[in-house]
Amino acid sequence: MEWFADLLKHYPELAIFLTLAFGFWIGKFKIGKFSLGTVTSVLLVGVLIGQLHIDIGAPIKSVFFLLFLFAVGYSVGPQFFRGLKKEGLPQMLFAVLMCLFSLFVPFLLAKLMGYNAGEAAGLLAGSQTISAVLGVAEDTINQSGLSAADKTSMINVMPVAYAVCYIFGTAGSAWLMSDVAPRLLGGLPSVKKACKELEAKMGTDDExxxxxxxxxxxxxxxxxxxxxxxxxxxxxxxxxxxxxxxxxxxxxxxxxxxxxxxxxxxxxxxxxxxxxxxxxxxxxxxxxxxxxxxxxxxxxxxxxxxPAETLPVLISRKKFSGMTVAGLRSEKVMHGVSIKSIKRAGVNIPVLAATKINPGDMLELVGTKMEVNAAAATLGYADRPTNQTDMIFVGLGIFIGGVIGSLVVHFGNIPISLSTSGGALIAGLVFGWLRSKHPTFGRIPEPSLWVLNNVGLNMFIAVVGITAGPSFVTGFKEVGVSLFIIGALATTIPLIAGVLMGRYLFKFHPAITLGCTSGARTTTAALGAIEDAVESQTPALGYTVTYAVGNTLLIIWGVVIVLLM
The missing domain is CATH 3.30.70.1450 (Regulator of K+ conductance, C-terminal domain)
Structure with missing residues (x-):
């Protein structure tokens, strides 16, 4: 055992990969429908390995965190900017209000309980299941004028608070959105009926x-x-x-x-x-x-x-922006071509006659090779499978975003900046949007995007866990079991507020209300639970724009909550 500890101390990179291996393995296990998830599992394994007092250089986690944030922005960029247009504004406004609830409810609860900035950031990250808050909050704490000891204390307690709150943040969100939310919208049978009626209205066939x-x-x-x-x-x-x-x-x-x-x-x-x-x-x-x-x-x-072909096509032609599936099918170039699926911001949305096509949507077309290729050339860009990522695009994007994010504006004695992490997120949004407009450059294949998203985030989380390991037990005693209850409140209140806003203030269709609420809180697990409960994919129609806004604002709230505290 002593030899093993010395090995990991001498080669800390091995400790990171060991943490990833066991974290991903544990994250696969489920008890009923509950799972810790990969991120929490990696964090807890990192904490366990961190008991060996392993020193890891700070730049390692920063590099992977920047890759993760750029990938997040790249994925949701087209939908984020589409939300600024007239048809997307109601959902974008809903997402902004929802995100404000998701910020101020944890903030007020943290103030009520007397938490410090680190505990508040951990509460926000765990209760809203937005792991990236840990990174941007840490950057903001490091830029503050606090003493080194206070900074270390706050940074070390963040993953503790996150881990305590994340359990209900994930499982509770899925339960609230699939069970409680339909009750607030008139009952599950009523919501199911409304979803089926929406499908029929949008062109679902009896078969x-x-x-x-x-x-x-x-x-x-x-x-x-x-x-x-x-x-x-x-x-x-x-x-x-x-x-x-x-x-x-x-x-x-x-x-x-x-x-x-x-x-x-x-x-x-x-x-x-x-x-x-x-x-x-x-x-x-x-x-x-x-x-x-x-x-x-x-x-x-x-x-x-x-020869028949299944070909993913990125929609980039202005002519097809806002066109319905039915309208697209009537185009001469679509003769012999069927739409197998539509993916928007990484989420499959229903292929219904009245479903509108947006720039940046990925349509999977099926037909003979000649017909599919002709359709792809007309609609946009054939996104053929490849293993090459445009690293010039990625590298420049992160560099430019990091430079902009590093700029500091002082309000009195308070330094305020997006930090390099916030800058990388904004750069990802812009570069992802540019890619949807000009798809001949900046390609990141879906498998590569998965690596940037998942490995990037979990590498960062692994280092956080290992670094915080020695002080984790002490920190857990400090935050107490009461933090779990506070975290549950911080999860529940914004979700309930979102459902009520969707129904009474924005007067959305029940399916759209459920999708928008889940999207603004970036709870993909909740979306899956909702679709299972209502037996329809129509809630996904409200998910994508709000998901893009939520993914952006909730991460930036990591900066804001530290400044507020």
């Missing part, structure tokens, strides 16, 4: 209500049939068949035709007759059941063996 189907992210399929229906009579053209299907509310396309054992290229005026075989493409719920209308399905490998 999507069948067991096994979801209102978004539906799989696209290609299936072959042998024509036997008398409707074809003396013959029907491909155009007539597709028009007839469209008239029945089934958006399907003829992709291949075999006539007298010869496979033909598809042309609108090609005549189809009984005995011919056709391949139809489209959403699975539209294709299923065509046996009754066209003829028996055939399992013909030769007929179905042709």
């Amino acid at each position: 999507s209500e069948q067991p096994g189907f979801m209102p978004a992210a539906r799989p696209i399929t290609f299936r072959a049939y042998k024509i036997s229906n008398d409707w074809f009579g003396a013959g029907k053209t491909i155009q007539e068949l597709e028009d007839s299907l469209e008239g029945q509310g089934r958006r399907l396309f003829v992709e291949r035709v075999r006539i007298s054992n010869v496979v033909y290229d598809v042309k609108p005026d090609l005549m189809l007759q009984k005995g011919n075989e056709v391949v139809l493409s489209g959403r699975r719920e539209f294709v299923i059941g065509e046996e009754d209308w066209i003829g028996d399905e055939v399992n013909d490998l030769e007929l179905l063996d042709f």
Whole structure:
């Protein structure tokens, strides 16, 4: 054991990776629906390893924290700036008010309990489940005029307060939003009904209500049939068949035709007759059941063996901004192309007829290679899988943001700045928005973005835990069990206020209220719990803009709460 302790002290980088390994492992375990989560698990493992008194250089955690903040800003930038436009302003205003509740409720409770700035920042970070507050609050404390001993004491108590409050902050938020919030909106049955009505209003089809189907992210399929229906009579053209299907509310396309054992290229005026075989493409719920209308399905490998592609496309053309899914489908270039999913700020939103397309949305298109590529060139930028990250873009972004954030403005004797961490976040927002406008540069593939987000944050948290380890037990005794109750109040009050604001002040639809409240508090786990409870993905429509605002303001509140205290 002594050899092991000496090894970690001599090579502190090994202690960090050991913390990450065990933290991610423990974070996978669940008791019922409750899980500590990766971040809290990494922190607690770091605290345990930190009992060995391991010294780690400060720049290590700063580097990874800046990468994390830039990645956060990059992800939500397009939605943040979209919220400034007219159609996004109500949700943005809601998110700002919600974030103010999320700041002032913990602040007032901290004042009431006599907490110091470090304890207040930990309370804010844990109760609002925004781990990045620890980093920006630490930067602000370090820039203050306090003595070195006071700074160290406050910084060491922050992760203690965070860990105590985070448990209810996560599990409590999911419970409040999936159980209590629907009661405040008229009861769960009423909210479920309202969500289904919204789906119907936005163009959900009856088939999507069948067991096994979801209102978004539906799989696209290609299936072959042998024509036997008398409707074809003396013959029907491909155009007539597709028009007839469209008239029945089934958006399907003829992709291949075999006539007298010869496979033909598809042309609108090609005549189809009984005995011919056709391949139809489209959403699975539209294709299923065509046996009754066209003829028996055939399992013909030769007929179905042709190149098809699933291609993520970043929407950047101004023409399609604000266009509905139904409007987009009617575009000539979308013939033969289906929308499999829409991802906005990393969140899947329902693919409904009335769902509006925003710049920066990632649409997953499915069809033949030629048709999909033509659609991608018209809509924006084909985001083909790659393992290359534009590190020039990332490096310059963090540098420029850090320089701006390092500038200090003095109000009396109080130095105020965004700090390099706040600057990196703002730079990420701007650079992410620029990427959505000009997608030929600044690409960060989704796997790389995951690494920057998760590894960046957890590397930082691991160092925080290891550094605070020796004083953690003492700090826990200081904050007391009462902090758990205070943290629960700090979590509950803003969420309840948000639901009531959405219903009575902004008069949002119940689904939008639930989504906006979860988004402004950046509680993805709560969004998942809500969608399970109401059996609909419509709450995600209110999540993305408020999530972008919440992710930005809640992190900046780490600076503000220290200054307020």
